[in-house]
Amino acid sequence: MTETIARAETLDTELDGTRLATALAQTWKTERGLWGALTTVDHKIIGRRYIVTAFVFLVLGGVLALLMRLQLAQPEARVLGPDRFNQVFTMHGANMMFLFAVPVMEAMGVYLVPLMVGTRNIAFPRLNAFSYWIFLAGGLLLWIAFALDMGPDVGWFAYVPLSGPQYAPGKRADIWAQMITFTELAALAVAVEIVVTVFKQRAPGMSLDRIPLFVWSMLVTSFVVIMAMPAIMVASTSLILDRLVGTHFFNPAEGGDVLLWQHLFWFFGHPEVYIIFLPAVGMVSTLIATFARRPIFGYLALVMALIATGILAFGLWVHHMFVTGLPRLGESFFTASSMAIAIPAGIQIFCWIATLWDGRPVFKTPLLFVIGFIVTFVIGGLTGVMVASVPFDTQVHDTYFVVAHFHYVLIGGAVFPLLGAVYYWFPKFTGRMMSERRGKWAFWLIFIGFHLTFFPMHILGLEGMPRRIYTYQPDLPWHGLNLFVSASALILAAGFLIFFIDAIISARSGNPAGDNPWDAPTLEWATSSPPPAYNFAHIPVVGSAYPLWDQPGSLNVASGLHSDRREIVITTITIAEPQARESSPQNSIWPLLTAITTTIMLIWSIFSPWAVVWGSIPVAITLIGWFWPSGTPEDEA
């Protein structure tokens, strides 16, 4: 395929810098206006969209959290009734996990991975566009249902029988299950794209030991996604079948099993935590190297820790079921495996501290968030070790202790690095810097507000306060701490408000960033900010893990790609030797149309099983349109 005859003057070797840039810009461009927005397959535009959408869901989920804190600030308060409260906490959990945390991490990967490995677009760019539209449809489904008082009210975990046909009449639980289908479909698509991009599209010379750690983390995450999602898809599909068709997967009276749901759900649900956490780890490693001004200490150990975490993630699900009455021996095994996750986590923490120790830290906002991450995540990790102990867990399971624990892990362990990463890569996304002054305000308010909000919850849990209660009686000794927690949540919210204000102001009028404002070492900084549609005029060739530090000035480049058609370099998996030129698809409206027909089929199937039959016809038609040869040069290659 590489030897297709092409006119020589279209090769990049034949053009000077300006003419090449013009030609590439023409080849890779996204049309202006609505049509361009709907048809684009540029990973940067889709990634940006994905990130912004996920942050919108963060805001919505945060508002729900504040509503819950308002209700719980007083005993027997009547801000929210039990029905509304159950919808709100279910929405908060489902929204934060499925519409914010996982998508935002995937989205950072969609934007950054192709740039960091030095290629021009993500693998399967049309699938990437499709993934975003499906994600958006799933989010809209959930939130529109909530606005119509049809929001799911069975918890983000939707345990049967409570979510089954007998105890959850109406369509609320079906909407939860189908929202899962949407978001899992979107996540699986991105995971496949990232695996292929990292395996086959790395810049020449970027052997396995030169891959940036964020890219490594996205690679491991993508494998975890690919292996974990089928479990939840089986689970949610079985639930829909029980509810819609009258199967009895989870009905003990007919030979079904209630605990089967929990096994399937947590076989996905625990790795889900690492799907969120591993990309954050990659961000931390990236930020620490840049701001400690030295290569990360223990690169190999960190990669091994990522892989070990990804594998161990599948051996821990039973620790969510320690009080369901499983056999002792099994429980002990899962105690040991759950505690073992502390080993790769420890390796990472120690390597980061070693890097900071030997480096010369520059205390910019991104590094502050990383420090806040270490302070917070170590607490979350240690409380994780606590709940891994079966006897300890029997006292804190399903209490506010666990609420505190996983917010320490998810906010401290993933959102702090994410915010640091946004401050770090914002100049690359927009060409403008975020404000250091507002950034420091945001950091301190979020950091202090977070600890004041969530630390007391450990105590509440030990004092016997269960999770998911919409109120508590005045004679219980919890009201003081609950009021304190609710008030502190306002500080946390104020911090996020400043962050968002800063992002909006800076996007419009921040200081121009230049290509590499942090003097960072990885390839995404080797192109302009924001990068052109084609990412790199010439594909860079790298000779180390920190190419911009090792080859300051100018990178070696590979040439010989066409400028009049979308072409990328394919390299080998291990040592990234150039293998072939491969074409990359052009913009297309079909991913959007396919997403629309898929959405119709999935939502229709909440109401009738026949939707799967009749609804698949338009899906098939749009898929045929998607794959139909269109006679472009890309098709020939």
Next chain:
Amino acid sequence: MIRRVARLLALLAAISLAGCENWQSALQAHGASAISLKHLIIFIVAVCSIVWALVMVAMIYALARRRAAWRAPTELIPERERRMGRIVTACVGLTVVIISIFTLASFFTTRALSVAGSDDLTIRISGMQWWWGVQYLRPNPKQAFDTANEIHIPAGRNVHLVLEGDDVIHSFWVPSLAGKQDLIPGRINEITIRAERPGIYRGQCAEFCGLQHAHMSFFVIADEPQDFERWAAAQRAPATQASDEEIAAGRDAFMSKPCAACHSIRGTKATGTSGPDLTHVGSRKTIGAGLFETTRGSLAAWIADPQTLKPGNNMPLVPLAPEELRAISAYLASLK
């Protein structure tokens, strides 16, 4: 600094509250299991706090230490790299040691938790939306009896609880006595509790179970053994006879209205099973699964409007004339 203030505030709040009745707290352990769990909790939390403090010291030192002259990012000093490698390896080794100790401590704590023998008192607990059915099983079935939302046990003895979920999953948790255990439809779980001293211990459903998950509490009341036997004898007896006219009228109204379709009162025609057994409801501390103290007034309020007091619960509003309501609540309050 700020974190310390936060901790201090949290601690102060906790101390100021300690004066209140701490009858539902893993830290106020009064049962054999809860006491050994509390020891384990304190041990693990203490070790983890030390670990966290050490990591923080290391991080702060790493950030704040004085540094030698500038060097380029990629200029690494091999000797220093090796030393850091040794230190990191040692720290990882220490991590392995600590989690191994925790795993063993967990294992032995679980193994040491008391397990009731076959001749110990056995109580079957069923979780329902949103109340607790309590059935005292005795070798002689004639001595068995039902009650609801209140579990009396003899102090100082192991009591064997058989946990069954009736509708959805619930979780039985009395933190002052023992860790929790789920009640799962289609499965039977077991747990042993033992109160070291007489007292009243509150428990609450710990697995989300629908609209009124928040109001699904109960009490475990540990009595001196002889008091327990007295109580059990009284509970075994059928309901007391009406002692005055209003109470008799209340009984008749109860039997003729839909009440009897869902509730049982032993010794009467009321044999419904979908609601709590009311044979001795007047003797219980609370009604509505821990919602209100049992008084004639609270009974009347509950019967008059159960859906406002506990929205979504399965008790329907039964239209009653004011005198019927008064009479029924007098009757129920008399069922000591």
